[in-house]
Each structure stands twice: as C-alpha cells, then as structure tokens.
Amino acid sequence: MKFTEEHEWLMVDGDVVVVGITAHAAEQLGDVVFVELPEVGTEVVADDEVVVIESVKAASDILAPVDGEIVEVNEAIVEEPGKVNEDPEGAAWFFKLRVEDLSALDDMMDEAAYKAFIAD
Amino acid sequence: MADELKSTVLHGLHGALGAKMVPFAGYDMPVQYPMGVMKEHLHCRAHAGLFDVSHMGQVILRGAGVAEALETLVPVDVIGLEEGRQRYGLLTNATGGIEDDLMIANRGDHLFLVVNAARKDADIALLRAGLEPKGITVKQLENRALIALQGPEAEAVLAEHHPSVAEMRFMDVATVPLAGAECWVSRSGYTGMDGFEISVPAQAAETLARSLLAHDAVAPIGLGARDSLRLEAGLCLYGQDMDDGLNPVEASLSWAIQKVRRRGGARAGGFPGAEPILEALAHGVDRRRVGLRPEGRAPMRQGVPLFAQAEGGTQIGVVTSGGFGPSVGAPVAMGLVADDLAEPGTRVFGDVRGKRLPVDVVALPFVAPSFKR
Structure with missing residues (x-):
C-alpha cells in the first residue's frame, strides 16, 4: 500500500490502482454524508479533482493521485456514505484507475512513512 | 492569531472529555467530542445533551421602568412579560435590521438577558447607550457560566437534582439550587426540543456539569451538533440567517413582534427601525x-x-x-x-x-x- 500527502491510499493490482482515503483522513473529516464519484471511462490527470466528499462539517475534494483512466467506482459508498467512516481502508474504496506508468508511485510514502507524516 | 482566544470556565472539562476545540466568537470552544457530530446530534434528540454556552453574554438590567426602557430597543412586548417568564426578542437598528437576537427574562426586580457571544460587546454598548440615560443599570455578568441541557430526558435528569424543575413550562424561569449554588434556570434552549438553560455561578459550573454528565442519558454536545440541531429546528444563527441588513419580517421572525407593538397596538412602534419594520409587516417584503x-x-x-x-x-x-x-x-x-x-x-x-x-x-x-x- 502507498500513501499520498493528500491522505489517500493506493493499492496496486496489475495495471489498476485502487484508491481510497486513510482512516486518519476519515476521522478528520468526521461523519461522511455525501460522496460524488467520477464517471467510469473518465481520463484523469494527477491532481484533478475527481471525488467530492462531504461530511457533517464541510466539503472536500479528492484528487487523482496519478494519471489514468477511471475503470470502476464504488457505488456502495454513494448509497451509504457512512461506510467511509466504518471501513475507509477496506470496503469503502473510492475508485479504480488504470495506470500506464506506475513509476509515479515509487516516490509515494509507504505505511511507516505515512504514519510518521501524520504524527507531525 | 492576532487576539488571544478566551476560554470558558468549563475549558478544562472539555479537554478531559476529549473535545476537539475550535475558535468560535473569540472563544476556544468544543466543536465535537469523541462521539462525533452525527452521534451527538442523534443522542441529544433521543436522550439528553449537555452544551457549554458560557461564551454567550449574560446581562442584568435593573431600575425603575426597566421594561418600558427596554421596549425602546426591541420590537417586543416586555411590559407584558410576566414575572417568571422569558421571551425571545430582537435588538433592531434604525434601518430595521437586526443587531442581535436575545432572550429576555422577567426575574422580578430585574430583567435577565442572554445575548449571542459574537455580538455581546456590541449589544452591551447598545444597551448602555439606550438605557443608562433612562436610569437603568446594565450589568454584564462575567462570573456565571451557562449550561444547556436539552432533549427528551432533560427533565428527568434535572429533576433528580431538584424536583421543582419538573413543574416548569416552556419559557418559565426560576431560581433553583443546583450543585450547592443559586442557579437561574429557564425551560428553553435552541434545539427545538424540551430542555433547560442554566445560569450557574462560575465556581459551581464544573461540579454541576460533571454531575449532569454522570447520568447515562447525558452526553456532552459540541458546536457541530448544536448547529445541526438548531438548523433542523429552523432557528436562526446570527450573522448567517439574520444580520443588520435584514429586517425581522424578511428573517421570518414577525412572530417575535407582539400585536401590542404593531400598528394599531397600544404601544405601537417606539423601537429602532419601527417605521420600516411596521411598514414591512403591513405591506410585505x-x-x-x-x-x-x-x-x-x-x-x-x-x-x-x-x-x-x-x-x-x-x-x-x-x-x-x-x-x-x-x-x-x-x-x-x-x-x-x-x-x-x-x-x-x-x-x-x-x-x-x-x-x-x-x-x-x-x-x-x-x-x-x-x-x-
């Protein structure tokens, strides 16, 4: 698993990257009440705003961590946004990206580095 | 940050309860506790919630003719407010806008006001300017905290501390000994539910709060859930749903202006912005x-x-x-x-x-x- 400074986790499965938000991010957001996911088939560039997530407190954007094509989205969290708080690093993944060049992940944090990052 | 944040007398308790603190109206206040906004909100609606609202302003007005005098600042029937009763009111300005909303209680030989935290300095200045020339003393209380206990189990909880509160009706006010101190209790709140607001001497506030929180029914509630509760109740937040550029009719608060202060009433007008406000009441906005x-x-x-x-x-x-x-x-x-x-x-x-x-x-x-x- 890789982590971004935007508090996303990335799990690589062949040429597909599964993206979600970390437990730390979910806790900081508070109770999630609304999720808007991108259309399957959308070509995204790193740092594009691809997901809108709203908690009881505020709206936040989730950025595409790398370039790629959205190949699947998790409709279950649209139906039940509270899943994002219950299982952010498991069942409540956000989208799957098909990525041509996985080398962009090389510079991202591993779990130990991310833990140190959020401890600061 | 330019200005040092103030804190309420319950600041230490919030920390002990694991609150997440945020700046609000110049105070370091709990936005939520570990339960989280959603569960706090639902707990309060199902059981009871305790809110620290000590950042709000508490003011005593005293002097001969105090009700008549206050009527020159609010479009509200203050003279008709019976002893032991409280009423919602508005401070208006010359153009008919709302300077603040407040609670006005008749406590016998004085009026007791509760005003918004963010507006209290402006309100005090406005009250002093309007009332002191009429011989009324305006005293802001710095030595009392304010605790709200809201929700369907609030009565049962508070009655265990003093049975007389069960006899109170909505908007009644009474002096009740709680936590060994003289508390001023009103049966009111800002959640749309039954409940109480308790003005308590600062030195007894934490004892009282802890003794209420000791009940299983009572959870501490932060500003996050306070906002969602008042929004569901259709209640205004000053600075968002009303402000100095919006008159009471536009703010859908006409109900707060009793007939006696409207055109044709015995004491029609006579408050700041009476002309535009009464015109708006008569002919719409x-x-x-x-x-x-x-x-x-x-x-x-x-x-x-x-x-x-x-x-x-x-x-x-x-x-x-x-x-x-x-x-x-x-x-x-x-x-x-x-x-x-x-x-x-x-x-x-x-x-x-x-x-x-x-x-x-x-x-x-x-x-x-x-x-x-």
Missing part, C-alpha cells in the same frame, strides 16, 4: 427566509446561490445555513429567496459546484418541536 430541502443527497451550504430555473435566469436567493440533518436523514438548509418564490412547495435550484440541483421551499421547522407547554 421582497425577500424572506425559508426552509429548503435539497432533493438529492448533496448538502447545500451557506453561500450556495439559488435560481428559479434549472438553466439561465438571474439569482433569486442564497442559502444562509445548510448541511446534513442527522434526524431528517437528508440535507436541510435555510435561505433567503424572493418573496414570490417563498411559498412552501416552490421548487428552486441551488448551484452546487457549477451544477444546478433541485431544492424545494418547505415550511420550518424540519423536525417537530417537543416543548413542554
């Missing part, structure tokens, strides 16, 4: 505060512009407060809309991130009140 229920799941928050059509046209209003209503289970909002679109059932559209989403004008409140009348 161009915009009004309404309830808004977004059709989908997307919350419409403060500042979302409103349109009459799904495409084109000019803006006809704006969301003034909005978010997710945990008890409603869906987004809820309030906003100002053009008067001809203010009828419940009217569909308008809110621009959320560039998309116009349908939202219906609805009657307030979103959650039926449960006051003990």
